[in-house]
Amino acid sequence: MLSISKLSHSAAEATCAGLGATLVTVKNSDDNRAISTIAASVPLVWIGLYCFDSDPSKCLWDDSTGSAESYNSFSTGFPLTEVGKCVYYSTQGALAGKWLSGDCVTDTRAFVCELPYTYADDCFFNYNGFCFSFHSTPATFPDAQFICEQECGNLASISSANENRYLSINLDPSFTHNYNCMTKSNVQRDTDVSGFWFGVSCTTPYSFICKRPAGVKCNGSVPPVTVTPVLSNPSNCNSSLLFAPGVITTPNYPKNYDNNVLCTYNLATLGSNKIRLRFTHFNTEECCDTMSVYDGDSISSPRMGYYGGSLSPFSLVSTGNTMTLRFQSNQNIVASGIRATFAPFR
Template sequence: MRTVAALLFLFTCLESFESSSATPVCTNGFTLINNKCLKLLNTPVNHKAAEISCSSFGATLVTVKNDHDNQAIATIVGSSTPLVWLGLYCFSSNSSQCLWDDESGSARSYNNFSSGFPLVALGQCVYYSTQGALTGKWLSAECESQRMAFVCELPTTFADNCLHNYNGYCYTFSSSPQTFIGAQSTCAQTCGNLASVHSPNENRYITTFAPQDYYYIGAIWKTDYSLRWMDGSAWDYNNIDPIYPNRYNYCLHMSTITTSGSGFWYGDDCSLSRKYVCKREAGVPCTTVPPPVTVRPSSTNPSNCNAGLLMSPGVFTSPNYPQNYFNNENCTYQLSTLGSYRITLKFSNFRTESNYDFVSVYDGPTTSSPSLGRYSGNIGSFYVSSSENNMLVTFTSDAGVVFQGFTARFYSVVHRS
């Protein structure tokens, strides 16, 4: 309880800094257009390679939310290339099923598709035309075989000499571990705090640039079970792993390990020493040192057998888990994530009738996609990763012996070059 009391005291002592009134700027050679930072890359590549290239800047492929955004693409591209990828992926030929890479939602509220588009029969990725009668229009294309230039997008920030400057804040990733209180005190020495995280894009930025490890972030689980950020900001985004929503002694860390829930947050013992992420306002001189310093429950039986499209992150199981599954099961689990990610799938407690009851995993949306493995027997826990943003899992059992089956969780992982 002493640790908890100390954390709550630190939380109540924290003071907010005034936002910088400096002029917004762009980093990494991006150009400020319509209050966005844009960068044209002229080398023609497929959609996946374009996403990976943008992520190397902590950026996404360009998103378009209004007419001004649409015109901004024409401005940055000019006459240098006729076609550029957008950060938009369509699951059907309906704009409400076309989702932006920045996880801001669908293109239903605004889009500029050419007549008859989107048309996923031609491809599920979307590009922007900059020349001719189709200037400014969006069209569908096959994601892997088509190659074209692309525009990356970053939010504006403020001028600062920090290495990792994103959306008005500077981030530092520690190389040596400390306890939660020690980490917060170290961050405070440079007028920062352990990082609060307020959007999928910010979460992805951290996982992109932080070396693979486990890092304290600035969240505490208070005695009333509410979650609060150490810097006093609003709790408006949550990425706690849905399969591990336990509070476990009041502190949270983030995984940046590709094979261990990269990007997810986990409850942790505050007295453990871990690496950590500091965050401070960009462009604000550090003249004085500040004082040191609703979770979604998972389903009890999330089988999702033949449930249709399952968006990451999620959990599925064999039917009737943790009890034995039934004879003659025939389950399909269609897993998907946004176009800028791939999927990592973790099976736990895997136990089926060896050589008779099988789980098959495919690197794509159908059984004709490349096989990632066919599994049967008493295997325990293991991981499978896709190369794209779709994965298909099937489970079949015969009329003979039945076993407990399996539980599995899947989550999104940033493409790493």
């Protein structure tokens, strides 16, 4: 879908997200030529690419499929993050088909939204090759799975950020929800981040979503269920760039952290989203074991806060799409430490 309205990159992304889409992604030369045809009526359009550095391998697609390292059409000298970290496409003139860098906030351009392909079906919620049905009558996990099987589906699995966003848009916000089954929050509260997943009891009834393949006639057979294994949960202390959504903790959490710990956490999210950081557990030596939070990609960025002691859960929101945290403990007195979740936020 081409929009000739000129918007900032972040506003264009928000418009596409409202459709369950992203700004257009370009993965090969055929895609690149297609943009010239689709957007021929406007000279410049935003594409769904954000660069963390002036290197195509550090430019990531909004649909979470990776970087522009394997294919790109940057003009000579680009990407250039000193000019801007967002990317636009030229359809006309000597630069036709080339990508250039632009400021995500001050520059305004037309844009193209992209939805994943699907199959014809008479279901109302048809997205990315699957039909979704929303059930407001609460059921336990086993009962909900049985109901979904009668529809030739399963309880919904969510395999991409786009799919997660699509369900958030189409869920009734009244569908609200620690433990061994998973629910998806569709409300923004102090304890829940909209679009995030939470553990709940399998025996407690909740509203639920069924998912089945689109374009396939239901013959009554029950599709197989793939159980996702439980992954380990490292602290992510001194890891490389961490992309939202995710979880960070002090080392050894929920056991005590060690003396003389120095941990840096570099958080980021795709596109022009902000980051919502939620501290769910905070227990340190108040004077000397502290967490500093910076609004940007380094400890040279403006400091948002400096925290220590035993604190109730609280949240912070970045102004951009990066956030840096620094935890440091001294040589004596330890505690159970810190746990925090971080997620994209508009």
